[in-house]
Amino acid sequence: MTKQHANWSPYDNNGGTCVAIAGSDYCVIAADTRMSTGYSILSRDYSKIHNCKADKAVLSSSGFQADVKALQKVLKSRHLVYQHQHNKQMSCPAMAQLLSNTLYFKRFFPYYAFNVLGGLDEEGKGCVFTYDAVGSYEKVGYSAQGSGSTLIMPFLDNQLKSPSPLLLPAQDAITPLSEPEAVDLVKTVFASATERDIYTGDKLEIMILKADGIRTEVMELRKTLSECWQHTLSIVLIRISTLGSLCYLELCLKFSCVVNRFSFSYL
Amino acid sequence: MFRNQYDTDVTTWSPTGRLFQVEYAMEAVKQGSAAIGLRSSSHVVLACVNKAQSELSSHQKKIFKVDDHIGVAIAGLTADGRVLSRYMRSESINHSFTYESPLPVGRLVVHLADKAQVCTQRSWKRPYGVGLLVGGLDESGAHLYYNCPSGNYFEYQAFAIGSRSQAAKTYLERRFESFADSSREDLIKDAILAVRETLQGETLKSSLCTVSVLGVGEPFHFLDQEAIQKMIDTFEKVPEEEEGEAEVAAPAEQGGGADGLGDQDVAPMEM
Numbered sequence: 001m002t003k004q005h006a007n008w009s010p011y012d013n014n015g016g017t018c019v020a021i022a023g024s025d026y027c028v029i030a031a032d033t034r035m036s037t038g039y040s041i042l043s044r045d046y047s048k049i050h051n052c053k054a055d056k057a058v059l060s061s062s063g064f065q066a067d068v069k070a071l072q073k074v075l076k077s078r079h080l081v082y083q084h085q086h087n088k089q090m091s092c093p094a095m096a097q098l099l100s101n102t103l104y105f106k107r108f109f110p111y112y113a114f115n116v117l118g119g120l121d122e123e124g125k126g127c128v129f130t131y132d133a134v135g136s137y138e139k140v141g142y143s144a145q146g147s148g149s150t151l152i153m154p155f156l157d158n159q160l161k162s163p164s165p166l167l168l169p170a171q172d173a174i175t176p177l178s179e180p181e182a183v184d185l186v187k188t189v190f191a192s193a194t195e196r197d198i199y200t201g202d203k204l205e206i207m208i209l210k211a212d213g214i215r216t217e218v219m220e221l222r223k224t225l226s227e228c229w230q231h232t233l234s235i236v237l238i239r240i241s242t243l244g245s246l247c248y249l250e251l252c253l254k255f256s257c258v259v260n261r262f263s264f265s266y267l
Numbered sequence: 268m269f270r271n272q273y274d275t276d277v278t279t280w281s282p283t284g285r286l287f288q289v290e291y292a293m294e295a296v297k298q299g300s301a302a303i304g305l306r307s308s309s310h311v312v313l314a315c316v317n318k319a320q321s322e323l324s325s326h327q328k329k330i331f332k333v334d335d336h337i338g339v340a341i342a343g344l345t346a347d348g349r350v351l352s353r354y355m356r357s358e359s360i361n362h363s364f365t366y367e368s369p370l371p372v373g374r375l376v377v378h379l380a381d382k383a384q385v386c387t388q389r390s391w392k393r394p395y396g397v398g399l400l401v402g403g404l405d406e407s408g409a410h411l412y413y414n415c416p417s418g419n420y421f422e423y424q425a426f427a428i429g430s431r432s433q434a435a436k437t438y439l440e441r442r443f444e445s446f447a448d449s450s451r452e453d454l455i456k457d458a459i460l461a462v463r464e465t466l467q468g469e470t471l472k473s474s475l476c477t478v479s480v481l482g483v484g485e486p487f488h489f490l491d492q493e494a495i496q497k498m499i500d501t502f503e504k505v506p507e508e509e510e511g512e513a514e515v516a517a518p519a520e521q522g523g524g525a526d527g528l529g530d531q532d533v534a535p536m537e538m
Binding site: 070073074076077079081 | 332353356357360361364512
């Protein structure tokens with residue numbers, strides 16, 4: 001008798017991709033908003049990003065969203081306990097260690113969550129920590145996790161990694177890019193991943209952390225042709241009546257960008 | 268006369284139906300320095316007198332944040348108070364985790380009271396020697412509760428516990444009917460005035476009292492020394508002028524205030 005395998009799994013993969021890039025005084029964390037199961041879409045507007053409300057630490061996780069939600073709740077409670085005991089908020093490196101410990105605590109029934117933690121360290125420099133499902137973590141300059149990570153990481157390596165560790169000391173803990181350049185890179189990278197990864201798409205949520213606060217941007221990711229036409233037509237009808245032909249021209253250009261797979265920022 | 272025979276154990280009744288150990292625990296509350304609580308329909312203010320062991324040491328922390336919407340002021344054995352505050356914090360966090368909503372204050376005080384009751388019915392335990400003024404805000408409005416070592420709890424519009432609290436209670440009894448509609452500033456002023464009553468002659472300085480506020484749209488937080496001093500300055504100047512003191516000193520508390528009220532003897536510790 002061959003052993004019967006379980007036809008029920010406690011896990012499911014809800015897909016999605018998360019990316020973070022650390023800069024000299026900022027950190028960019030981004031994730032798409034598509035939540036799927038198998039070949040179906042569960043939601044086009046589900047946020048994978050969690051603001052830990054620690055001193056500038058934001059967690060983004062892809063994988064099994066039920067486990068992700070539970071993990072976020074546990075971190076939130078542990079952070080409250082820390083605040084009561086120490087009378088201050090957790091720093092990002094402290095939160096990184098806490099997350100690692102929390103994940104390893106469930107070493108033998110893991111949280112199916114692939115995490116990227118981004119924030120500002122105690123000196124105000126950007127830091128990104130990347131994890132596996134059981135808590136092994138590393139401080140890096142940039143990272144991608146999730147279904148699109150295999151498409152995105154090689155490109156980030158190409159753009160951000162120092163050329164050779166033999167010639168120069170490895171400087172890739174902090175990217176030399178400016179904040180607008182990093183945000184643009186993230187948008188480009190997600191636009192590309194959306195093309196070939198079916199689990200990544202719909203909208204892109206970007207959080208930019210700086211010393212003075214957190215800013216959020218939401219960007220639409222590539223739609224199918226028919227959706228584009230519907231979108232364009234509805235706007236054209238409104239725009240023509242309000243602002244005239246110049247806007248129509250702008251809109252046609254935008255539409256052509258989408259069709260030709262350029263990043264929106266090239267407009 | 269019979270007290271001494273029946274007061275060794277918390278599990279021994281007296282012939283008159285009293286548990287003396289529990290009553291002795293309530294005496295411990297009266298030994299601590301004063302803590303005062305007041306509430307309006309939208310805010311709760313907790314204030315306490317800062318007592319330091321000696322001039323060299325810092326004062327004891329008597330007001331604790333339990334959650335954004337609940338705070339507690341203690342009087343009595345502060346070590347017991349700290350332990351109970353930690354328990355309250357953990358209850359609040361667990362409730363938030365399970366129900367994704369803030370813990371209603373009424374539930375918290377019942378948990379506390381039940382915990383206190385256990386210690387009155389176990390021969391190997393002793394009652395907690397601390398009284399707690401729990402102030403909080405939930406869906407049904409602002410609340411102020413007093414938790415006894417006996418395991419009883421009561422809801423109050425305003426209350427004071429600890430040494431010389433009777434003076435504060437007298438003051439609050441005169442004014443409590445107006446508290447429900449008080450503004451936030453008036454409520455804080457009343458709290459500071461109540462603290463002044465317990466000082467019985469000592470000049471009121473912002474370093475002598477700690478004040479905390481919570482309310483609608485305002486999570487629990489402590490008022491800083493400058494804000495308290497400003498409040499004190501608004502009413503401390505009046506007795507100074509009435510006394511006809513010539514010195515209009517910049518720190519208002521160092522002047523007429525002491526001479527005016529210090530004529531009476533310091534009242535003996537409240538029973």
